[in-house]
Amino acid sequence: MTDNDGSTRVIGLMSGTSYDAIDVAAAEFTADGDTLLLRPLGALSIPYEPATRDAIAAVLPPAPTTIEAVCRLTTDLGHTYAGAAGRALAELCGGTADLVCSHGQTVYHWVSDGRALGTLQLGQPAWLAAATGLPVVSDVRSADVAAGGQGAPLVPAFDALLLAPDPGGPRRAALNLGGIANITVLSDDTVLGYDTGPANALVDVACARWFGEPYDDGGRHAAAGTVLPDLLAALLAEPYYAAPAPKSTGKELFHPEYLDGFLSGDERGADVVATLTELTARTVADQLRAHRIAEVVAAGGGLRNPVLTARIAELAGCRLDSIDRYGIDPDAKEAYAFALLGWLTWHGLPGALPSVTGASRAAVLGSVTPGTAALRLPEPAAMPSRLRIVR
Template sequence: MVPQLYIGIMSGTSLDGIDLVLTDFTTKPSLLGSCLIPFPASLQRELRSLAEPGNNEVERIGPAEHQLAECYAAGVKQLLKQVNYLPEQISAIGCHGQTIRHRPNQLQPFTMQLGNMHLLAALTGIRVIADFRRKDMAYGGQGAPLVPAFHQAVFAKAGKNRAVVNIGGIANISLLQADGTITGYDTGPGNCLMDDWVSLHRQLPYDKDGAFSAEGELLPELLQQLLADDYFQLSAPKSTGREYFHLGWLRQKLTGLEAPADVQRTLSRFTALSIANELQLPNLSEVFICGGGVHHPVLMADLQQLLTPAKVQSSSSAGVDPDWVEAMAFAWLAQAFDKQLPGNVPAVTGARKACVLGVSYSP
C-alpha cells in the first residue's frame, strides 16, 4: 500500500504562529510529526494590522504574502528534517492561509486568506492544495468552519451525542449527534480578545495558565453587554473573525474605569458562555476541547461548570493532540481533494451542495 502522507499548515486568527503537521492517511489519520513556527514580530504586526481596515492595503498585502510563504516553507523544511522524510515522499501540503477578511454576509460575500501558494510550492518542491473556503461560498455557504468534516471522521461515535470545540482566536463547534448528523458554526471569540487585552496590559502574547484572568473578578454588566452583540442572536450557519471581534469592538463596551484584570476575567467567562450557550443539548455526553484554549485553566473550569453533566475534556482523551487538530484538518482536506471527496458539510456552512474544496498548485 502506497503511503498517503500529507502536511497540514494552519495559521489562525490567534496569530500565535504557524502549526505544521505530517499526517499519514493510509489507514486512519495518524500524526507522524508536528512543529510550531513563530511569526517574525514584524510580520505578526503586519498581519494583525491587515486584519482590520487600514491604509494602502493592496501594496502591503504583496510583501506580506511573500514573507508568509517563506515562513510556511521554512516550517515545512524544519518538519521534514525533524521526521526524516524527503519532499518527494509527501503527497501534498494542505495550507489554509492567513485570514485577513471574512465577509460571508455581504451582498457580494467574500473571504481572503493570504499566502503565495505558488511560491510555497516552488520553495518546497511539494504540490500545495489551498483556497479551501471560496468554493463553498460560491454555492452560498459561509466558507467556514471547515473542520467539522474532519471532526466527524475522527471524533464521532455511533449512539453518542458529542461536541468538539476548537478554541483558537475564534471558537467553533461541531455537534456530532448520535444518529450521525452533524452541525457546527463559529460561536464567537475564542482567545482573540483575551490575547489582545493581555498584550495591551501585560505585554504578553497570551494569558499563560490563565494567570491574568485568575487575578480578576467578574463584571456582570460588562458580560451582559458583550453577550448582547447581534452576532449571538444570529441563527446558524454563521461564521466570524478578528475583523469583527477586536480591541476596538471591546473598547466600545468599556467605561474606562474597569480594572484590567477584571476585564480579562470577564472575557474568559464571555468566551465560555458564548460556547456553552450553543451546547445546551439533551443527552450531550462528551465535549472535546482543542486549540489554545485547552491550556487556559480558568476557561476550562468555566466550561465544565456551564456544561455539567457533560464531561469537558481535552481532545487528547480521544487520541488527538489538541494543539494540532486544525492543522491535521487541513492535511485531511488536502487528501479529500486528491480523492475528490467533499470537504464541506452543507448543514454546517449553508452551502447548496457538498463540494470538493481546494485548488492545486504544482511546484
Template sequence: MAEELFIGLMSGTSLDGVDGVLADFSGERLAVRAHATATFPVSLRAELLALNTLGGDNELHRAALAGNGLARVYAGVVEQLLADTGTSAAAITAIGAHGQTVRHRPGEFDDVGYTLQINNPSLVAELTGICVVADFRSRDLAAGGQGAPLVPGFHRALFARDEQPVAVLNIGGISNLSLLPAGSGTVLGFDCGPGNALLDHWCQSHIGQPFDTGGRWAATGRVLPDLLSRCLADAYFAKSPPKSTGRDLFNPDWLAARLLDGAAAQPADVQATLAELTAMVCATELQRHGEGIHLLIVCGGGALNDHLMTRLRALLPAVQVLSSAERGLPPQQVEAAAFAWLARSTMRRESGNLASVTGARGARVLGAIYPA
C-alpha cells in the same frame, strides 16, 4: 501498506504563528508522524493584524508582500517536519496551506460576499518542491455557504462515536463548535464567537505577554457583570446557524465600544470577564443546539487554558469536558491535521465542506491545487 503522507499547516485568528503536522492516512486512523511550530516575526505579525483592519493604506501591495513572508514561514515549518522525520519532499502527496484570514464577510454586500486569506501557495510549492492545496473557503462561498467552519467534517472522521453524540469545540482566536450525532446523522457546526483573540489582545496590552498562560491572570480577576452583559448583547450571539465570524467583528474596537468604564476597571477583571464571555458563549451554544450531548472534546490553544476549561466544566455540569489529547490528538495539532485532511480530500476530488454546517447548496470539492 504504503504510507499516504500529507502535511497540514495552520495559522489561525490567534496570529500566534504556524502549526504544522506530517499526517499519515494509510491506516484505519490518522497518524500524526510529527508536529512543528514557528512563531511569526514581529513585523509580519503586526502587518497581518493591520491588514485585518479596515481602512489601511496601500493594502494590495502590503498583502502581497505579507503573503510572501507567510509562505516563507510555512516553508520553514515544512522543512522542519521533513528533517525531524527523515522524510523526502517526494514522499509527500500535498501540503494543505490554508493561509491567514484577514477578512471574512460571507453573504454580505452582493449576496455572495468574500473571504480573503493572505497566502502565496505558488511560493510555498516553489520553496518546498511539494504540491500545495490552498484557498479552501472560496468555493463554499460561491455555492452560497459561509465558507466556515470547515473542520466539522474532519472532526466527524476523527472523533465521532457510534454509541453516543459528541461535541468538538475548537478555541482558537475564534471559537467554533462541531455537533456530531451518534451513527450517521446530520453534522452541525458554526462559529460561537470570540475565543482567544480578545483575551490575547487584552493580555498583550496590559501585561506585555502574548497570551495568558493557563488563564492564570484571568483567574485573579472578578467578572464584571455589566461588561459581560454588554458583550453578550451583540446580535451575533442570537443568530441561528449557519453562521461564521472573525476579527472583522470581534476585535479591539468591538471591545472598546463596550468597555464604557474602562478607565476605572481593573485590567485583571476585564481579562476575567473576557474569559467568562468565551466560556459562556460556547456553553450556551452547546446547550441550545447540542441536546443530548454529554461529551465535549476541546482543542485549539484554549484547551491549554486551565481557567477556561474550569469555567466550561462549571457551566456544563452534565457534560464531560475533555482535552483532545485525551482522545489521541494534542489540541494544537487538530486544526493543522484538519487541513492535511482537506488537502487529501481535494487531491482525491472528494467534497470537503458539509452543507449542513456552512449552508452551501451542496457538497463541493474545495481548494485550488498548485503542483510541485
C-alpha cells in the same frame, strides 16, 4: 502520487485568528475499506517573527491598508510557510511527502446579513511549491462560499470522521478554542458546526494592553480578576450570538476597536480579562446546553486555560476532555485537519459539510499549485465513513 502501499503523506499548515504561530502537522493516510487510517508523523509550532505579526495586524480590519502592503504580506507569508513546510518535510517526513495543504492567514471573511460573500487568506502557495517541490492545496474556503456556504468552519469534516457517535452513546461535540471558538455537534443523523464567538481573541487583546503579554498564561489573570456584570451584559448583547446557524465570524468583528467600544477606561486589567473569559465560557456553554451535549472533546490554545475550561464544563453541565485521548495533539488538531482536507481534495472528495456551512452542495475544496514534477492526481477515491488514528 501515492506510495506503493496506497498511503499518501500530507503536510498540513494552519495559521489561525491569533496569528501567533504556524501549526504544522504531517500525516500518512491509508484507505482501509470505508475507514481512513491516519498515522501522525509529528507536529511543529513555528512562531511568527514579530515583524510578520505586525504586518498581519496592519492589514486586519478596521485598519486601513494598501494593495502594496497586501502583496508584500502574501509574499512574505508564502516564504514563511515554505520554510515551515520545508522543516516538516525534513524533520517529520524524512524528506518524502506527496503534497502540502496550506490554509494561509485569514485577513478578511466577508459576511453580510448572515451570508458569506467572500474570504481572503494570504500566503502565496507558489513559494511552497517551489521550495518543497510538492504540489500545494490552498484557498480551501472559497469553493464552499461559491456553493452558498459560509466557508467555515471546515474542521467538522475531521470531527465527523474521527468522533462519529456510537449508537446509544453520549451526545458528543467537538470544541476548538483558538482565537475564535467553534463547535461541531455530532448526532446519529447529521453534523452541525459553527463559530460561537470569540475564544481567546478578545482576551489576548486585553492581556497585550494591560500586561504586555500575548495571552492569559494558565488563566492566571482571569483567576485574579472579578467579572464585571455590566460589562458582561453589554458584551452578551452582541447580535452575533443570537443569530441562527450556519454562521461564521472572525477578527473582522471581534477586534481591538470592538472591545474599546465597551470600555470606560477605568477598569482593572484583571477584571476585564476575567469578564472576557466569562464571555467565552457563557457563549460556548449556551450552545452546548442548547444541543444537550454530554461530552465535549476539546482542542486549541484555550484548552491550556483551566479557568476557561472549568467554567465551560460547569455552565454546560458536561464532561470536557482533551482530544489527546484520541491520539491527536490538541495544539496540532487543526493542522492535522487541514492535512485531511488536503487528502480529500487530492482524491477528488469534498471537504466541507453542507449541514455545517449551509452550502447547496458538498464542494471539493481548494486550488492545486503543481510542484516541480508533472501534476498527476490519483483516481478519485470512495468517501471514508470513519477516521482512525494508528501508530
